[in-house]
Amino acid sequence: MSVSAILPADHQASPEVEAPPYVTVVLPCYNEQDHVVLELERISAAMDASGYSYELLVIDDKSTDNTLAVLRDVAGKFPHMRLMPFRRNGGSGTARRIGTQEARGKIVVWTDADMTYPNERIPEFVRYLDDNLDVDQVVGARTSEEGTHKWARVPAKWLIRMIAQRLSGTKIPDLNSGLRAFRRDVSLPYLRLLPPGFSCVTTITMAFLSNQHPVDYLPIGYAKRSGTSKFHPFRDARRYILQVLRMVMYFDPLKVLMPVALWIMALGFVKLIADVVRYDFRVTTSTLLAILVGFQIVVLALIGDLVARSRSDT
DSSP, X not given: OOHHHHSOTTOOOOOOOSOOOSEEEEEEXXXXXXXXXXXXXXXXXXXXXXXXXXXXXXXXXXXXXXXHHHHHHHGXXXXXXXXXXXXXXXXXXXXXXXXXXXXXXXXXEEOOSSSOSOGXXXXXXXXXXXXXXXXXXXXXXXXXXOSSSHHHHHHHHHHHHHHHHHHHTSOOSOSSOSOEEEEHHHHGGGGGGOOSSTTXXXXXXHHHHHTTOOEEEEEEOOOOOSSOXXXXXXXXXXXXXXXXXHHHHHHOHHHHHHHHHHHHHHHHHHHHHHHHHHXXXXXXXXXXXXXXXXXXXXHHHHHHHHHHHHSTTO
């Protein structure tokens, strides 16, 4: 999806009449009219007290309520706010991708406008990157789950996180936290990989981990959401799992395909021995098929690995 397809025709990047800010806080908004001003006040107060130069890039994702009108009314109260209204809904992933592309700061912060994340701690995340120059991303690891459909979210997120940890070989306390700070220049090659929905946060985590960009975690609280949740427990869980597999396949296909191939071939050879013993050296079709399928997956894994290593962004 191109930027011009969802930005209003009169949108232009802010002229750089002064030095660019050090931090860009990207804040997607969709139907947040009742509490978005409180979130702006909380973020602005924290950043003003931090001493960091910053911009607050607020993206209205074609809200169907009065969110955009509210943002325009209060724009004068927040001198660091830059409003970017979309002409059509693009999803939180699209908003974060375009926001990061349009960001003027060296450090980009992603968060939500629904009062769930402790946004007053944003300066702490930026300071962590300043104090740890070897870390490229710091993620807020939630210590509790307060979202809707908790009965489905908790086991689904645990399963997805276990899959991601297994495939990435890295401990991941929180795979899909919406509060994070990262170095913009490191993220640029991976922005095109971001899906339009919620799994964009999973994607940016897996992209950094798969390319040996260090990711650290800070424990955070997580409050009950204000307004109506857009998360669908089954549809979005499926998307998260597919996105984890897609990212590992993109950067390291051997991790996904080779274990499957070796298991199929091993079963085929075990059955080959059984056929030789039971059927007087005659081999069944299913045995040959298992060995052949396993071999084909091995070849596919090696070709995929060659393609992954030949790309300039890995």
